Amino acid sequence: MSQNGHPKTLFEKIWDNHVVVDEEDSPSVLYIDLHLVHEVTSPQAFTGLREKGLKVRRPDKTIATMDHGIPTTSPEIPISDVLVLKQISQLEKNCNDFGIPLHGLYSPNRGIVHVIGPELGLTQPGMTIVCGDSHTSTHGAFGALAFGIGTSEIEHVLATQCLLQVKPKTYAVKVEGQLPKGVSSKDIILNLISRIGIGGGTGHVFEYMGEAIRSLSMEERMTICNMSIEGGARAGMVGPDDTTFEYIAGRPHAPQGEAWEAAVEEWRTLPTDEGATFDKEIVIDANKLEPMITYGTNPGMGMLITQPVPDPMQFGTVSERQTLEKALNYMDLQPGQSLLGKPVDVVFLGSCTNSRLSDLRLAASLLKGKKVADNIQMMVVPGSQQVKQQAEAEGIDKIFKEAGADWREAGCSMCIAMNGDQLEPGQYAVSTSNRNFEGRQGKGGRTFLASPLTAVATAITGQITDVRTMLD
Amino acid sequence: MEQFTTLTAKMVSIPTENIDTDQIIPARFLKVTDKNGLGENLFFDWRYHADGSHKEDFILNTEQGRQAKILVAGDNFGCGSSREHAPWAIMGYGFQAVISTSFADIFRNNSLKLGLLPVIVDEETHYQLMSLIEEEPDTEIIIDLADQTLQLPDGRKVKFPIDNFSKNCILNGVDQLGYLHQHASKVEAHEAVNPHRVNTLAGSST
Numbered sequence: 001m002s003q004n005g006h007p008k009t010l011f012e013k014i015w016d017n018h019v020v021v022d023e024e025d026s027p028s029v030l031y032i033d034l035h036l037v038h039e040v041t042s043p044q045a046f047t048g049l050r051e052k053g054l055k056v057r058r059p060d061k062t063i064a065t066m067d068h069g070i071p072t073t074s075p076e077i078p079i080s081d082v083l084v085l086k087q088i089s090q091l092e093k094n095c096n097d098f099g100i101p102l103h104g105l106y107s108p109n110r111g112i113v114h115v116i117g118p119e120l121g122l123t124q125p126g127m128t129i130v131c132g133d134s135h136t137s138t139h140g141a142f143g144a145l146a147f148g149i150g151t152s153e154i155e156h157v158l159a160t161q162c163l164l165q166v167k168p169k170t171y172a173v174k175v176e177g178q179l180p181k182g183v184s185s186k187d188i189i190l191n192l193i194s195r196i197g198i199g200g201g202t203g204h205v206f207e208y209m210g211e212a213i214r215s216l217s218m219e220e221r222m223t224i225c226n227m228s229i230e231g232g233a234r235a236g237m238v239g240p241d242d243t244t245f246e247y248i249a250g251r252p253h254a255p256q257g258e259a260w261e262a263a264v265e266e267w268r269t270l271p272t273d274e275g276a277t278f279d280k281e282i283v284i285d286a287n288k289l290e291p292m293i294t295y296g297t298n299p300g301m302g303m304l305i306t307q308p309v310p311d312p313m314q315f316g317t318v319s320e321r322q323t324l325e326k327a328l329n330y331m332d333l334q335p336g337q338s339l340l341g342k343p344v345d346v347v348f349l350g351s352c353t354n355s356r357l358s359d360l361r362l363a364a365s366l367l368k369g370k371k372v373a374d375n376i377q378m379m380v381v382p383g384s385q386q387v388k389q390q391a392e393a394e395g396i397d398k399i400f401k402e403a404g405a406d407w408r409e410a411g412c413s414m415c416i417a418m419n420g421d422q423l424e425p426g427q428y429a430v431s432t433s434n435r436n437f438e439g440r441q442g443k444g445g446r447t448f449l450a451s452p453l454t455a456v457a458t459a460i461t462g463q464i465t466d467v468r469t470m471l472d
Numbered sequence: 473m474e475q476f477t478t479l480t481a482k483m484v485s486i487p488t489e490n491i492d493t494d495q496i497i498p499a500r501f502l503k504v505t506d507k508n509g510l511g512e513n514l515f516f517d518w519r520y521h522a523d524g525s526h527k528e529d530f531i532l533n534t535e536q537g538r539q540a541k542i543l544v545a546g547d548n549f550g551c552g553s554s555r556e557h558a559p560w561a562i563m564g565y566g567f568q569a570v571i572s573t574s575f576a577d578i579f580r581n582n583s584l585k586l587g588l589l590p591v592i593v594d595e596e597t598h599y600q601l602m603s604l605i606e607e608e609p610d611t612e613i614i615i616d617l618a619d620q621t622l623q624l625p626d627g628r629k630v631k632f633p634i635d636n637f638s639k640n641c642i643l644n645g646v647d648q649l650g651y652l653h654q655h656a657s658k659v660e661a662h663e664a665v666n667p668h669r670v671n672t673l674a675g676s677s678t
């Protein structure tokens with residue numbers, strides 16, 4: 001219980017610890033412990049600083065990398081996209097001019113910003129973390145308050161290390177029971193979003209709790225927190241526990257020796273107090289979950305993989321019906337149709353949702369000794385250069401290559417299709433990423449979001465497959 | 473920050489719900505280092521054919537679209553990414569306000585910082601505005617920020633919510649950064665009592 005006796009949630013504790021100014025009629029001034037920067041959303045913020053003659057207040061709490069536009073082809077092939085080159089050189093110049101450490105193109109630590117933060121031990125419990133990227137929610141898996149911001153806000157944090165924020169509400173997501181075989185943390189989050197819709201968490205911060213969450217590894221927790229934003233919540237968090245501390249211990253930026261002991265002691269006070277209340281709550285029974293898949297053009301349009309595509313006529317309001325009709329039209333799917341057995345063209349294993357070592361290991365364990373079907377182009381994009389190196393050290397890359405998959409360099413790649421890795425118009429992909437918006441993976445491309453296991457099962461058979469039929 | 477006090481203008485509607493930032497401005501147009509010219513790419517994939525020619529029936533390609541300063545859109549507008557390129561593109565096209573039944577958090581925050589006014593109305597008012605646009609496309613409505621009201625042609629005034637801080641910044645066209653700078657000493661005091669846990673510069677040899 002907190003010092004003043006009133007039970008608090010994890011979110012409230014971190015919030016209270018970071019409020020610097022709280023004046024009536026103004027949003028709170030919130031102190032930011034870690035600011036992650038990438039090449040796409042930051043250039044205009046640095047321009048703003050220059051125009052106003054300002055410095056970066058705390059370069060030692062700021063770190064940059066490049067991920068969104070970077071090619072995933074061999075580093076020997078020069079980058080041909082002049083716009084990407086310009087963004088990269090602009091980031092290099094900005095980091096240089098303002099003294100910000102950068103994991104640049106040839107750094108062994110380069111990678112998707114939400115993969116490298118935890119990997120380097122920068123992401124720690126109790127911190128406030130921001131980045132000009134909505135999937136900053138990923139870092140909440142460590143019991144941090146982490147959320148995406150826009151470019152004006154990036155400029156604010158660079159200049160002052162603070163942000164103006166209206167205090168969000170809290171939303172408890174209780175996942176009870178244990179996940180059945182073949183069902184993973186990706187299925188938990190896709191299930192949540194399909195229930196509450198993509199605006200369901202607007203104005204709230206999720207806290208994921210319950211037995212099923214406790215038994216997940218850090219990487220699995222990151223997958224869930226990552227997609228909090230797809231449920232409309234800017235942040236999602238998990239109370240830190242021994243799993244969290246074990247993950248952080250020994251990483252380059254983790255505290256050491258006595259500082260480590262002190263940090264862990266403090267982190268143990270962070271979890272939500274008994275009796276603390278949330279503004280909203282939902283309970284999910286993990287025992288009843290199945291692999292999930294999306295059928296539409298937003299992440300809320302998801303279903304159990306054994307269910308039929310819903311019929312717009314079953315929906316209450318005209319606008320709901322029209323929205324679903326438009327989505328099914330774009331996806332070229334019929335109401336009532338099963339997605340099982342539907343042939344697809346591309347399988348994408350990657351993105352800040354599912355490109356960590358455990359994702360690749362799990363995918364490789366299912367693919368081992370098998371082949372990617374002839375009609376499938378499978379692309380495997382590790383989340384960071386470190387993940388890539390570790391996977392190669394374990395021989396995982398060979399499993400993918402021997403199966404006929406394309407093993408790439410680290411980056412955002414086909415998750416956002418800025419770097420040339422993209423779907424052709426009309427192509428279908430099963431993707432482990434987080435967004436199935438129209439054109440997200442390439443103009444005219446059609447995305448089914450699913451777990452890495454479902455993705456690999458689909459790659460092997462060439463059609464959307466319930467992975468449970470392939471497990472013994 | 474654009475100043476906004478009152479606006480009397482025509483509207484257009486894009487009634488689709490959950491319009492995400494990838495529709496507002498597709499990711500391939502984010503490879504820029506300034507904010508200019510994005511209006512051309514607003515709703516690109518809905519607005520242009522594969523060969524780059526205009527889809528003449530898309531509302532933003534019509535005279536009505538070009539004259540409008542207010543966009544009325546479906547529920548949960550601006551969901552998806554944090555890209556500020558979305559409100560930059562909307563303003564670049566010429567809109568000064570967006571009306572919907574709800575907005576995604578980050579989009580709303582970004583817009584408020586730029587002076588693009590996100591106006592939240594109830595479903596009934598939303599429906600009424602949609603019908604108005606369809607039946608009398610030249611109708612103008614009045615948005616009064618000081619008053620926090622929308623005035624419909626029948627004289628009815630509808631209140632909309634906005635926090636006082638953002639409202640005052642937008643009414644006066646002042647950047648929110650100024651407020652943060654005023655509190656520099658409190659920030660220093662906070663830093664003095666809170667341990668310095670990570671130092672990104674430590675061991676940064678790469």
Ligand code: SF4
Binds near residue numbers: 112412413415433434
């Ligand atoms: S992998 Fe995709 S979702 Fe994640 S940061 Fe990159 S573009 Fe954004």
